[in-house]
Amino acid sequence: MFDQPSSPYRSLMISAAIMAGFGWLGLILLLFGTVPTVGPRWLFFFLLAIALTGTALPFVWLLHHRFDGERSAPSSTLLRQALLFALFGEICSWLQINRSLTLSLAVLLALGLTAVEWFLRVLERGARRANR
Numbered sequence: 555m556f557d558q559p560s561s562p563y564r565s566l567m568i569s570a571a572i573m574a575g576f577g578w579l580g581l582i583l584l585l586f587g588t589v590p591t592v593g594p595r596w597l598f599f600f601l602l603a604i605a606l607t608g609t610a611l612p613f614v615w616l617l618h619h620r621f622d623g624e625r626s627a628p629s630s631t632l633l634r635q636a637l638l639f640a641l642f643g644e645i646c647s648w649l650q651i652n653r654s655l656t657l658s659l660a661v662l663l664a665l666g667l668t669a670v671e672w673f674l675r676v677l678e679r680g681a682r683r684a685n686r
Contacts, residue, residue, distance in 0.1 A: 563615055566629045570611035570636075577605025599644055606640035607633075614639070631678070638667050 580601040588594040614635045618627045645663060649655035 562626075562629065563632075566632065567612060567615065570608045573604050573608030573611075575608070577601050577603075577608055581605055599648070602647060603637075603640045603644055606643045607636045610636040610639040631675075634674070635671060638671055642667055 581598070584594055584598055584601060611632060614632050618632065642664060646655055646660055649659065
């Protein structure tokens with residue numbers, strides 16, 4: 555049904571699988587094996603970033619593969635977009651600690667991160683045209 559990742563993306567997908575597995579397994583062990591003090595709380599955010607980045611990478615690749623067509627995005631762009639998704643998840647979970655996360659705040663945060671990514675893509679496109 556879907557094409558297999560091409561060879562430049564194969565190492566990125568292997569890294570994504572390792573990151574997702576390590577992150578989610580670490581989160582499960584952390585949540586069921588520790589008490590929520592300062593150290594495990596920071597470890598939670600570290601493992602959450604790894605887990606969300608590894609989980610988002612295949613979906614980001616799939617969206618680029620489906621909608622970009624013949625132009626393939628560099629691996630650094632895919633990794634940056636997965637990291638932005640992880641940043642969104644981390645900020646939402648941070649705001650949820652003291653119950654200050656609302657739907658409108660989450661939507662505004664998502665729109666802001668989408669705008670940042672759009673501006674970065676415009677800058678990349680301009681740099682690519684200048685190098686031709």
